[in-house]
Amino acid sequence: MSASASASSPPASSLPPSTSPTITLTNPTPKERTRTWLYNQTEWGNSLTVPAYLEREEYLLSIPLARNGGITNWILTDTSSSCSPVNNNNDDDDDGERPVLAACETLRKRALVRDPADGTVRDVWAYGVASVFTNKEFRGRGYAGKMMELLRGYMAGQHRETGEPAFSVLFSDIGKQFYAKHGWIPLENTQIEYRVRENPPEPEPSSSSSSSSIITLLGDEHIPELAERDEELLRKEIAKPNPVNPSKVRVAVIPDLDALQWHFYREAFICNAAFGRKPSVHGALYTSPSTGSRVWAWFERNHYGGPEKPEKNLLSFLRFVIEDEHISDEELSEAVVGIFRAAEKEAKDWKCSKVEIWNPNPRVRKAAEAATEFQTTFVVRQDKNLASLNWFGEGSAQDLDWVANERFEWC
Ligand SMILES: CC(C)(COP(=O)(O)OP(=O)(O)OC[C@H]1O[C@@H](n2cnc3c(N)ncnc32)[C@H](O)[C@@H]1OP(=O)(O)O)[C@@H](O)C(=O)NCCC(=O)NCCS
Structure with a gap:
């Protein structure tokens, strides 16, 4: 199964720079989403077999917190890629899969914010960011950094327009620097x-x-x-x-x-x-x-x-x-x-x-x-x-x- 995953990856030599204007953050089709799981199961599969890992990831879309739109999958892709249908809808007709340069997901969580000026407590949404991943062959080219920059921009834009999300949380396994550059600051740990x-x-x-x-x-x-x-x-x-x-x-x-x-x-x-x-x-x-x-x-x-x-x-x-x-x-x-x-x-x-x-x-x-x-x-x-x-x-x-x-x- 992982062989078919790498078969649909573009060769590293044809990869666009992360600064290219054709690089975008979007939602994967179901097939593209499965490919992100095939990529990242090598890192996070732990004791699960590949089929069990895929089954778990599919299952996790349906459980409390994630179901009813609670989870959003994201990929960083290149709209100029030759195999790009540039299709943001989650339909199944996606034979021309786009390159998955990096991927992550966000989970919407109920949260509270207290304003010290008047002591009011507001009910808000916060987004948890999870499963930040770049396929091994594509690492070190700035893709994950670009994805976090775009994700932050998206959330901040939503916040300006609607007041939500109020904030975002994530749990870094790669030290303090990488995410802090994009605004996720490590606090008490x-x-x-x-x-x-x-x-x-x-x-x-x-x-x-x-x-x-x-x-x-x-x-x-x-x-x-x-x-x-x-x-x-x-x-x-x-x-x-x-x-x-x-x-x-x-x-x-x-x-x-x-x-x-x-x-x-x-x-x-x-x-x-x-x-x-x-x-x-x-x-x-x-x-x-x-x-x-x-x-x-x-x-x-x-x-x-x-x-x-x-x-x-x-x-x-x-x-x-x-x-x-x-x-x-x-x-x-x-x-x-x-x-x-x-x-x-x-x-x-x-x-x-x-x-x-x-x-x-x-x-x-x-x-x-x-x-x-x-x-x-x-x-x-x-x-x-x-x-x-x-x-x-x-x-x-x-x-x-x-x-x-x-x-x-x-x-
Ligand atoms: C971490 C990861 C997403 C970075 O992807 P990438 O596309 O290579 O990232 P970028 O090229 O944008 O940036 C690389 C930066 O991350 C840093 N980095 C990568 N892996 C790191 C690690 N394990 N520990 C600390 N820093 C790390 C690099 O030093 C580099 O820093 P720089 O920008 O100061 O040079 C990728 O290595 C990966 O998928 N790793 C396995 C899964 C994982 O650990 N995910 C993070 C979970 S919190």
């Missing part, structure tokens, strides 16, 4: 992580009064109610001024049902292909015995190495929520230990060797570091998964307060 033990402690029997007895494992049935509650809490939080600098604009992507389900559907597909089963546990919840308030976290398994290479697999927290910020340190510690143990057990069951939590709340970090059984490490990410934000409003992305900058936004 810390994490705590811990290794999964050979023999993690078994959960305590439910009659015990230890932390695990007040831990509930979260399945599909819990997602809608907790996502709604999380959004309510986030709206309250973002309505307040930034505690250190009240003049900052505050922004957040909403960790709503679709945002979470996108991860769980994707994860289920990959787990099923690699292990023949799907995860039923998506997180863990602690209930305070004194007040009934809750602390919960969602997580996903990332099988970069598949069943054979557990050392490459990890379990990532998507979102960590503290329902009542006045919860005592003692109870928060109990919550952290209980939730981390539940995550570790899932990681172990799914051949993941590490657990990571992005931009942890300082109190969660403190509790995690005090719980010596996990031996957590605090890391500032420098090269991979750098959460970066392009702001289309006044001022600079550097001056924003990005609230709830956590893994659920990744795409």
Whole structure:
């Protein structure tokens, strides 16, 4: 299959310069889109076979967040190419496929922006950018850079006309420079992580009064109610001024049902292909015995190495929520230990060797570091998964307060 992909590529010697006026950013036909997947499966196929990867990419177009126009595929192409039908419609009659010089996709996400001038909070759209890719033969010619320049121009133009998108996020795996040139500025990128033990402690029997007895494992049935509650809490939080600098604009992507389900559907597909089963546990919840308030976290398994290479697999927290910020340190510690143990057990069951939590709340970090059984490490990410934000409003992305900058936004 990859042979037919390269057969339809133009020879490198006939490639136009990235500055050519005939280079454009447009939407691929279905066949062209399949070709972008054939190109990039060599990089991101991980444990999936080529057919399974193509099936997954097709499937990902139909899941929450992406369906109903939530996802847009983009290609950088050359309108002067001899095999160019210059056809922007997604019809199937595309025998003369255009060259795919670079490709990416954007995912539309619900988001919030707080204006410090009057304290109003607006519901807005943000675009996540994903799967930025240039076929190996075409690299180093400025195509990906040109694509990001055009994509930024498109989004900024839309913003000027309609006010949307308010901003865009992406997660750079190639360091800080490349995307920053086009306005996606890396902001806070810390994490705590811990290794999964050979023999993690078994959960305590439910009659015990230890932390695990007040831990509930979260399945599909819990997602809608907790996502709604999380959004309510986030709206309250973002309505307040930034505690250190009240003049900052505050922004957040909403960790709503679709945002979470996108991860769980994707994860289920990959787990099923690699292990023949799907995860039923998506997180863990602690209930305070004194007040009934809750602390919960969602997580996903990332099988970069598949069943054979557990050392490459990890379990990532998507979102960590503290329902009542006045919860005592003692109870928060109990919550952290209980939730981390539940995550570790899932990681172990799914051949993941590490657990990571992005931009942890300082109190969660403190509790995690005090719980010596996990031996957590605090890391500032420098090269991979750098959460970066392009702001289309006044001022600079550097001056924003990005609230709830956590893994659920990744795409
Ligand atoms: C990254 C990628 C899209 C760049 O495509 P390209 O068309 O060669 O990009 P351009 O020619 O426009 O720009 C190349 C620039 O990216 C930089 N770059 C490319 N790969 C890089 C990497 N792995 N780490 C850091 N910088 C990298 C180059 O140093 C160069 O910088 P310069 O402009 O300062 O000289 C391409 O190498 C690719 O598809 N890689 C595999 C998939 C991937 O990692 N995608 C990014 C996911 S966030």
